[in-house]
Amino acid sequence: MSKPYLTQKAEWIFTENESNNEIWGGHNEKPYVKDSFHKYVIEKNINAVNPGKFGTKVACHHILRIPAGGTAVVNMRLYSSKSPKNHSFGVNFNNIISRRYRECQAFYDDKMPSTLTKEERNVSIQAYAGLLWTKQYYHYRVKEWLAGDPNNIRPPLGHEKGRNTDWPHLDARDIVSMPDCWEYPWFAVWDLAFHCVVFALIDVDFAKQQLLLVLREWYQHPNGALPAYEFNFSDVNPPVHAWACWRVYKASGPEGSRDRVFLARAFQKLLLNFTWWVNRKDINGEHIFSGGFLGLDNIGVFDRSRPLSDAQLEQADGTAWMGFYCIYMLKIALELAEEDLVYEDVASKFFEHFVSIADAMNTIGGSGLWDEASGFYTDKLKRNGEELHLSIRSLVGLVPFFAVGNIPLSKMVGLEGFNRRTRWFLDNREDLAKQITFMEERDHNGAAYLLALPTEDRAKRVLKYVFDENEFLSPFGIRSLSKYHEKNPFQMDVCGERMSVEYVPGESNTSMFGGNSNWRGPIWFPMNFLFIEALERSYDL
Numbered sequence: 001m002s003k004p005y006l007t008q009k010a011e012w013i014f015t016e017n018e019s020n021n022e023i024w025g026g027h028n029e030k031p032y033v034k035d036s037f038h039k040y041v042i043e044k045n046i047n048a049v050n051p052g053k054f055g056t057k058v059a060c061h062h063i064l065r066i067p068a069g070g071t072a073v074v075n076m077r078l079y080s081s082k083s084p085k086n087h088s089f090g091v092n093f094n095n096i097i098s099r100r101y102r103e104c105q106a107f108y109d110d111k112m113p114s115t116l117t118k119e120e121r122n123v124s125i126q127a128y129a130g131l132l133w134t135k136q137y138y139h140y141r142v143k144e145w146l147a148g149d150p151n152n153i154r155p156p157l158g159h160e161k162g163r164n165t166d167w168p169h170l171d172a173r174d175i176v177s178m179p180d181c182w183e184y185p186w187f188a189v190w191d192l193a194f195h196c197v198v199f200a201l202i203d204v205d206f207a208k209q210q211l212l213l214v215l216r217e218w219y220q221h222p223n224g225a226l227p228a229y230e231f232n233f234s235d236v237n238p239p240v241h242a243w244a245c246w247r248v249y250k251a252s253g254p255e256g257s258r259d260r261v262f263l264a265r266a267f268q269k270l271l272l273n274f275t276w277w278v279n280r281k282d283i284n285g286e287h288i289f290s291g292g293f294l295g296l297d298n299i300g301v302f303d304r305s306r307p308l309s310d311a312q313l314e315q316a317d318g319t320a321w322m323g324f325y326c327i328y329m330l331k332i333a334l335e336l337a338e339e340d341l342v343y344e345d346v347a348s349k350f351f352e353h354f355v356s357i358a359d360a361m362n363t364i365g366g367s368g369l370w371d372e373a374s375g376f377y378t379d380k381l382k383r384n385g386e387e388l389h390l391s392i393r394s395l396v397g398l399v400p401f402f403a404v405g406n407i408p409l410s411k412m413v414g415l416e417g418f419n420r421r422t423r424w425f426l427d428n429r430e431d432l433a434k435q436i437t438f439m440e441e442r443d444h445n446g447a448a449y450l451l452a453l454p455t456e457d458r459a460k461r462v463l464k465y466v467f468d469e470n471e472f473l474s475p476f477g478i479r480s481l482s483k484y485h486e487k488n489p490f491q492m493d494v495c496g497e498r499m500s501v502e503y504v505p506g507e508s509n510t511s512m513f514g515g516n517s518n519w520r521g522p523i524w525f526p527m528n529f530l531f532i533e534a535l536e537r538s539y540d541l
Contacts, residue, residue: 014055224276323403
């Protein structure tokens with residue numbers, strides 16, 4: 001057993017890792033909850049922490065007076081209770097700390113460009129440290145959890161039909177990158193994909209392992225679905241896994257020596273997931289997709305994950321994500337086809353599927369998701385034979401910009417089947433090909449094809465909103481909801497209830513998704529990254 005030892009006297013305070021249900025008007029079974037430390041330290045509530053000095057969460061409460069511009073250092077180390085003499089803070093301790101600091105700096109010297117300023121480097125190191133710190137052992141065997149521990153008290157009646165009953169195969173006993181080990185100690189599949197793109201810069205092997213992990217048979221559902229997160233594995237996160245696999249593959253080495261085995265392993269399982277999307281989320285077989293909240297929580301006028309009894313929701317973001325998915329599956333297939341022509345045919349499949357999605361999404365009227373009146377991509381509600389564009393200017397309408405990809409013609413050399421099929425398709429299916437107006441050959445850094453979901457005219461109309469400071473553009477990035485809705489909230493009646501979406505830059509003003517989750521204004525870094533990356537792909541040509 002290890003114990004902490006400190007150089008300065010401090011008070012140890014204890015509580016439990018339980019949510020405070022009183023925030024939502026509920027009752028706490030135990031008085032010691034997650035925010036007890038805040039109540040004890042900030043609100044001076046001495047009864048907030050456990051006087052018995054035990055609990056699942058512990059903190060060391062220091063009271064320090066630090067003058068302006070000053071610093072304070074608190075040293076701590078763990079030591080064995082059997083060897084209390086080893087807790088010395090002498091010269092040896094200081095030497096160890098100094099050596100570890102030099103090793104850390106040497107590690108990042110090899111990972112970061114030398115052009116960074118001291119402040120930029122420090123920020124980067126802190127960001128990487130936060131990512132490395134959130135690795136956690138995750139153990140969740142769904143079948144055993146539902147059945148209960150045979151050596152303990154039997155679970156309540158109905159527990160065996162509780163959460164995640166349709167995922168009995170899931171057997172997680174792995175180190176996983178978590179969004180937050182304290183507040184969010186379980187994975188979310190699309191958060192993990194973003195983590196891996198960054199991890200690839202400092203530990204590409206771990207990034208590859210994590211991406212393959214959720215594609216393995218003890219995570220991925222036999223039907224092809226990927227587990228969203230512990231709260232409900234059957235929820236749907238945006239399909240960014242193929243993009244992340246491509247990015248990590250490119251980081252795995254210089255061109256010509258990259259890890260094709262990793263890419264092929266991922267691609268085979270992603271084929272299952274892509275097929276699951278097509279079979280489950282393209283409800284009418286028209287290349288228009290749904291998917292629920294898709295990670296954007298309360299961005300909609302109502303909870304998009306709840307079934308509508310008398311209506312059907314067609315989603316601009318769900319459809320655009322599938323166009324995005326097609327592009328990266330096409331990129332991967334063409335890459336693998338360079339050494340194995342088996343992949344050539346499936347590359348043609350993803351090219352043609354992308355064109356079909358682009359055509360369906362851009363059609364005015366019918367099943368199209370372009371709202372000509374507002375000049376924006378929107379979700380569409382079909383009800384009682386009528387169609388209503390939900391004219392909300394949000395990230396939902398910007399996701400179509402992510403679905404852009406360039407294919408250097410050099411990648412197509414030797415792929416006669418793919419070239420012939422592509423040419424035939426464009427010549428003979430003008431009814432579909434007309435929607436990808438960005439597809440052309442250019443001569444900047446070599447000729448290439450550019451595939452893009454928005455047509456050129458529509459792209460320009462949407463970008464006027466994006467770069468307007470009274471709409472999406474803030475000093476710090478693109479807002480998740482246009483500021484236009486601050487004074488012009490979108491409103492509609494849903495099942496007799498008046499519902500609205502308005503710009504809220506801080507904490508959410510709706511109880512949807514727990515009340516502490518807000519996509520109605522704040523800036524979300526990963527989405528900004530994808531948008532900027534998409535603009536760069538377009539500009540590169």
